[in-house]
Amino acid sequence: MRRDxxxxxxxxxxxxxxxxxxxxxxxxxxxLCLGLGREEALGLTLGAEEVFSHLCSVATSTSGPVDxxxxxxxxxxxxxxxxxxxxxxxxxxxxTASVSVENEADLDRxxxxxxxxxxxxxxxxxxxxxxxxxxxxxxxxxxxFREPVSAAAHPLTTYVLRPPTPExxxxxxxxxxxxxxxxxxxxxxxxxxxxxxxxxxxEYQAVAAVGPAGEIGGAIFWHxxxxxxVECFGPYVFNQPxxxxxxxxxxxxxxxxxxxxxxxxxxxxxxxxQFPVGEFEPLGVLTSYAQDGSSLPLRxxxxxxxxxxxxxxxxxxxxxxxxxxxCRRLVLPREIRPFHNVGETLPRHSVLxxxxxxxxxxxxxxxxxxxADADENIAQHARLLREEGxxxxxxxxxxxxxxxxxFTPGLLxxxxxxxxxxxxxxxxxxVLFQLPGECP
Amino acid sequence: MDGFSPDILVPEHIKAFSAxxxxxxxDVLKQLYGCTRIHRLNNNENALGPPGTxxxxxxxxxxxxxxxxxxxxxxxxxxxxxxRFGMHPDQFLAGNGANEVIGFVIKAFCREGDNxxxxxxxxxxxxxxxxxxxxxxxxxxxxxxxxxxxxMLERIDPRTKILFVCNPNNPTGTxxxxxxxxxxxxxxxxxxxxxxxxxxxxxVEDPDFPDGLALVPRYPNLVVFRTFSKMYGLAGLRIGYLxxxxxxxxxxxxxxxxxxxxxxxxxxxxxxxxDEEHVERTLEMVRRGRSFLHRELNGLGLPVISGEGNFLMxxxxxxxxxxxxxxxTRGVMVRAMTGFRFPNWIRVTISQMEAMEAFVExxxxxxxxxxxxxxxx
Numbered sequence: 056m057r058r059d060x061x062x063x064x065x066x067x068x069x070x071x072x073x074x075x076x077x078x079x080x081x082x083x084x085x086x087l088c089l090g091l092g093r094e095e096a097l098g099l100t101l102g103a104e105e106v107f108s109h110l111c112s113v114a115t116s117t118s119g120p121v122d123x124x125x126x127x128x129x130x131x132x133x134x135x136x137x138x139x140x141x142x143x144x145x146x147x148x149x150x151t152a153s154v155s156v157e158n159e160a161d162l163d164r165x166x167x168x169x170x171x172x173x174x175x176x177x178x179x180x181x182x183x184x185x186x187x188x189x190x191x192x193x194x195x196x197x198x199x200f201r202e203p204v205s206a207a208a209h210p211l212t213t214y215v216l217r218p219p220t221p222e223x224x225x226x227x228x229x230x231x232x233x234x235x236x237x238x239x240x241x242x243x244x245x246x247x248x249x250x251x252x253x254x255x256x257x258e259y260q261a262v263a264a265v266g267p268a269g270e271i272g273g274a275i276f277w278h279x280x281x282x283x284x285v286e287c288f289g290p291y292v293f294n295q296p297x298x299x300x301x302x303x304x305x306x307x308x309x310x311x312x313x314x315x316x317x318x319x320x321x322x323x324x325x326x327x328x329q330f331p332v333g334e335f336e337p338l339g340v341l342t343s344y345a346q347d348g349s350s351l352p353l354r355x356x357x358x359x360x361x362x363x364x365x366x367x368x369x370x371x372x373x374x375x376x377x378x379x380x381x382c383r384r385l386v387l388p389r390e391i392r393p394f395h396n397v398g399e400t401l402p403r404h405s406v407l408x409x410x411x412x413x414x415x416x417x418x419x420x421x422x423x424x425x426x427a428d429a430d431e432n433i434a435q436h437a438r439l440l441r442e443e444g445x446x447x448x449x450x451x452x453x454x455x456x457x458x459x460x461x462f463t464p465g466l467l468x469x470x471x472x473x474x475x476x477x478x479x480x481x482x483x484x485x486v487l488f489q490l491p492g493e494c495p
Numbered sequence: 496m497d498g499f500s501p502d503i504l505v506p507e508h509i510k511a512f513s514a515x516x517x518x519x520x521x522d523v524l525k526q527l528y529g530c531t532r533i534h535r536l537n538n539n540e541n542a543l544g545p546p547g548t549x550x551x552x553x554x555x556x557x558x559x560x561x562x563x564x565x566x567x568x569x570x571x572x573x574x575x576x577x578x579r580f581g582m583h584p585d586q587f588l589a590g591n592g593a594n595e596v597i598g599f600v601i602k603a604f605c606r607e608g609d610n611x612x613x614x615x616x617x618x619x620x621x622x623x624x625x626x627x628x629x630x631x632x633x634x635x636x637x638x639x640x641x642x643x644x645x646x647m648l649e650r651i652d653p654r655t656k657i658l659f660v661c662n663p664n665n666p667t668g669t670x671x672x673x674x675x676x677x678x679x680x681x682x683x684x685x686x687x688x689x690x691x692x693x694x695x696x697x698x699v700e701d702p703d704f705p706d707g708l709a710l711v712p713r714y715p716n717l718v719v720f721r722t723f724s725k726m727y728g729l730a731g732l733r734i735g736y737l738x739x740x741x742x743x744x745x746x747x748x749x750x751x752x753x754x755x756x757x758x759x760x761x762x763x764x765x766x767x768x769x770d771e772e773h774v775e776r777t778l779e780m781v782r783r784g785r786s787f788l789h790r791e792l793n794g795l796g797l798p799v800i801s802g803e804g805n806f807l808m809x810x811x812x813x814x815x816x817x818x819x820x821x822x823x824t825r826g827v828m829v830r831a832m833t834g835f836r837f838p839n840w841i842r843v844t845i846s847q848m849e850a851m852e853a854f855v856e857x858x859x860x861x862x863x864x865x866x867x868x869x870x871x872x
Contacts, residue, residue, distance in 0.1 A: 183500070314838075336814065336817055358814040362819045365519060365527035388527035
């Protein structure tokens with residue numbers, strides 16, 4: 056995300072309870088200064104309070120300072136806690152650390168899960184071997200379209216592809232609401248002010264097909280979902296003749312913008328009827344569960360933006376058939392290396408990171424550290440997330456990192472199913488697992 | 496050392512840049528893709544190899560010379576080029592392939608805040624070298640697959656230092672004739688350097704194709720790039736050169752890496768210039784291959800962009816990166832063109848008939864696959 060780093064504010068404190076008022080005061084004042092409303096600032100402050108209290112309770116005697124940074128993301132404010140891995144018991148960063156979800160009395164020890172409830176997103180990731188980054192994100196409040204506002208477009212015989220202006224982004228939102236059923240519209244299109252702000256900071260990008268008099272014929276949006284993977288939305292095409300090449304043009308405009316960047320793969324999980332599926336490769340199907348209990352299949356399409364010169368992947372024998380089948384189907388040149396524990400000593404406790412997106416009722420788990428309790432840890436996380444009412448529980452296994460293969464048996468045993476193999480979406484290819492089944 | 500984080504030392508423009516990952520060696524690719532041989536149609540190499548004169552020079556190169564530094568400024572080669580083109584040796588500068596001389600020119604003339612101008616769909620290295628040097632690359636969309644004179648001129652501002660024109664353009668094969676190039680140089684005036692990259696000029700047979708070197712006396716701000724990698728088949732030895740006015744080349748020389756061109760490359764290049772028959776044999780191979788590909792690709796109903804140079808482009812009804820992988824499993828390596836901002840296009844080097852036939856056969860079999868296997872659900 057592009058940000059004006061000059062506006063970032065920093066606080067460095069020791070992980071001691073005595074500093075808690077300082078931390079909460081810092082986060083609250085910074086959030087307000089960086090543009091959050093009072094209610095949202097309070098939510099972020101509560102989240103930071105939970106996180107810092109948690110850190111204080113799990114800090115070791117040698118714990119170093121905690122670096123806290125508040126920054127504006129345009130449409131949101133983020134608070135990041137940067138921690139040295141050797142200063143904390145990493146096990147405490149499991150959402151389930153020291154928690155028995157059956158026991159209400161233990162809820163005050165659910166630091167990270169409590170933090171996740173008051174913010175829009177929480178993410179724990181490894182910055183480098185020595186550092187963890189725990190990020191809380193709270194978005195500004197934007198009005199949403201409650202009722203579709205009608206807008207009309209006309210067929211265009213000539214048009215250029217270019218990034219839309221903020222006003223045009225708003226109009227695209229209206230057009231999309233007029234020409235597409237709700238299930239084709241990603242949430243961001245229902246909140247145009249938020250979308251304009253996200254585009255302004257570079258979190259999303261767009262290309263529109265614009266006629267000679269400024270008429271909008273269509274648009275496509277995209278954003279990064281990882282260091283090397285981009286997800287696109289659309290193409291949204293408004294009242295254009297069926298033979299129009301505008302949909303292909305919009306997709307090609309997106310690809311041309313991504314060419315010669317760090318992006319290696321382009322994914323579409325929400326293709327519109329005009330999406331040129333023949334120019335992509337079908338990855339598989341995920342199920343998206345909505346808050347109201349309904350579900351929607353998400354057909355994932357993909358294309359590499361570079362020539363695939365091959366790589367090695369580490370695969371547990373229980374996942375071998377899936378990976379081999381997918382590599383064969385997608386014609387991926389892979390040296391598939393079997394990997395599983397053959398008696399070597401593992402650390403006692405594994406660690407999973409969780410990325411929460413409460414707006415999507417989604418949690419994505421990733422292995423952060425191997426451990427002999429991987430199986431049990433997965434089960435505990437799945438149970439806790441179900442209890443939290445999270446409907447979309449996914450697990451990302453990076454086949455480029457050998458030790459992660461050890462999580463495979465636990466995932467399969469506890470109901471996770473491999474859905475997609477996403478080339479080069481991590482250190483190597485990743486397999487995306489989903490916990491299917493009943494909604495709570 | 497504990498606590499060292501290289502990130503704090505890295506300039507923003509480098510953080511944003513992604514390293515170019517070259518293709519793996521053929522033996523590794525064969526293993527990964529499960530093929531027994533590879534027809535290399537991805538890098539526009541000359542399938543005939545170096546000229547006979549250069550082969551003889553390579554074979555005769557005394558191994559013991561490997562312990563001796565090369566001529567630091569390709570002394571004899573510059574002398575021969577000067578003689579051949581009626582110029583002074585100091586008007587030439589050799590590099591470790593033409594890629595290296597791109598870096599020399601940008602380093603010599605650009606500083607932070609400056610910009611260069613080129614096309615959006617052309618050889619990527621002008622743009623890359625500029626960007627990882629912290630210099631803005633202003634990209635002009637092609638018009639009818641060719642460099643756009645007015646589009647480039649419109650982008651000039653007081654901080655524009657260099658305009659890069661690839662003539663003929665890689666990958667479209669379009670080219671400016673003498674009138675267009677001179678008109679462009681006239682309109683640029685002396686406000687900026689104009690680099691004309693003539694990497695594929697030896698493949699052009701049209702008499703209206705301009706000889707950049709002949710224009711240097713008239714345009715002292717003109718710099719011409721040429722290479723021994725394409726027509727002369729010395730890509731593996733990495734040798735190319737630039738030429739311009741003595742004043743301009745003297746400035747560029749200040750930023751060049753001396754001794755970067757090895758002795759074997761210098762000896763081979765020197766000998767290659769003498770072999771006129773090699774050029775004719777190569778042109779004949781390209782004519783024959785192009786004609787064959789036109790006929791076959793037309794038969795498959797595929798759009799083709801075919802200009803000058805030993806390559807052409809084909810539009811596929813599928814992702815070019817998927818086509819690349821499928822062709823690789825059949826032992827044919829082409830260039831996927833998404834990186835050139837031509838999604839769903841591939842570029843094919845025009846080569847000997849065996850390779851051309853293998854390519855057409857492989858492509859035909861891919862296109863004949865059921866839709867599901869082509870990537871359709």
